[in-house]
Amino acid sequence: MNKWDKIFESKPKYKPLNDIFFQKLLEKVKKEINPNLKNIIDLGCGTSRSVFQFARMGFDVVGVDFSEVALSALQNDIDDSDFNNIKLINQDLNDITLDLEADIFICVFTYTFINDKEKFLKKIKSSMKEDSVFVLITPVTHENVKYLEIDKPQIAVEYSSTVKLLKSVFSVVEDYHHDYIGAREDYVTFLVKK
Template identity: 35%
Template sequence: MAMYDRFAFIYDSLMSDIAYDKYAKWVQASAPVSSGKRLVDIGCGTGVLSVQFAKAGYDVIGVDLSESMLTIAQSRSLEQGVDISFICQSMSELDGLDEIDVAVIAIDSINYLETFEEVKQTLKLVFESLTPNGQLFFDVHSLYKMDVIYPDGPFTYEDEQVAYIWHTEVGEEAHSIYHDITFFVQDESGYYERFEESHYQRTYPLESFTDLLKQVGFSNIYVSTTVFDEQDEEEIERYFIHATK
C-alpha cells in the first residue's frame, strides 16, 4: 500500500491540475454547510480539500495513512488559519469517528485498497460513523482508465524542478495496476536527487460499488461523470458517487 513518504513533499506540485474547487462545490451542493456540521476527509493527503472545507464552514477531520502527508496538511491548515484535526489511520480501519455528517474519499483514494473486502470494510465503517441522513462522496477509476489508459505507459513529466518517468504494469488481479515512478527533484544547489515510489491500485465495475453501497445500507445513490469536466461516454475515466445513510 502506498505510503507517500518522500513523494508527499512534491505531491502538490504534481497535483496542481486537479480541480479541487469543483470537488468541494460538488460536495457543498448536496451537503450545504450548517453550524457544527462535521466532515471527515478520508485520504486527505496534504490537506488541500480539508482546508477548503474548513474555510467553507465545516468542522473538519482529516484522515490519512501517511504521516508525511499529514505533516504537510497540518502545516497548511495552520498557515491558512483553520482548525482541523488530523488522524493517521488506514481508511479500512477507521476508528473513533462518530456523529459525522459528511464523509469524503477524494481523488481515487479508495482505489488504493488492495482487496474488495477492504473496500467493503471501509464503506461499512463510514456508514457506521455517519449520522442519520449523513452523506458520503467519493470517486473511483473506471475500468477504461485501469484497463486501457494506464497500461499505455510509460508516461513522463517535466517542469523546472521535478521530472518523472512513470512505468505501469498490469496486476494479477482484474482491473489492477502497478505504478513504478522514478522522480528527479532539483535541490537548492541545482542538483537533481533521484528516488522511486511504487504504488498499486485496483478498481471494479461501477455496479460493484453501487451494489456494495446498498448492501452496507446506503440509499439514494447517484453517479456523476461531470464533476470535473464532461467525459465521453465511451471513454469515462472517473466516476463520482454520492450516497446517503
C-alpha cells in the first residue's frame, strides 16, 4: 500500500473545480486553440468529482491516479452513475509511462507532489498534439497571493521557478484567471501550449 492509498482510506473530501471557472477556461481554449475539444485526461484525479464534471460537459475522460484505493472508490461512483465516458488508469505520475493522447491534459492541485517536475512536464509535452493544451492548476507562493484555505500553502509551489520551468519546456505559457466570485482565486492556473 502506497502513501496515497493510506490518505484515501481516510476518505478525504475535495471540492470540484468551479463550473463557471472551468466553462470560461474551456471557452478560451476553444476560441484560441482548439474549437473541437473531445477528450480530457485528469492527471492525479484521486476521488475527485471533476471527472464527472468533465463527463457531464460531454468529454471522454481518462482519470489517472497512483492510489488504487482512490480509483476503486471513484470506480464505484462511476458504476452507480449513468456515465459511460469515464475510464480510470492506475499510474504513478512520478514515473508515468503511458502513451497518452488528449485535447486537454489537466493537473489540479497535484503538481507539488511530482518529484521530477521537468521529466513529468516533458512527458506531457511529448503526449500533446499541436492543438492540445495542458492546464496546470496549483497553489503558489508569491508575494501577492493570500490563501483563504489553510491547507493550500502546504501544497504550494514557488511561482517564479514554476513559470521558468514551464517556459523551458513549452512554447506558450499563460497565467489564466477568471474573476467569477469578485476576487482573484487563491491559486494560479497555467494554460500551456506545446
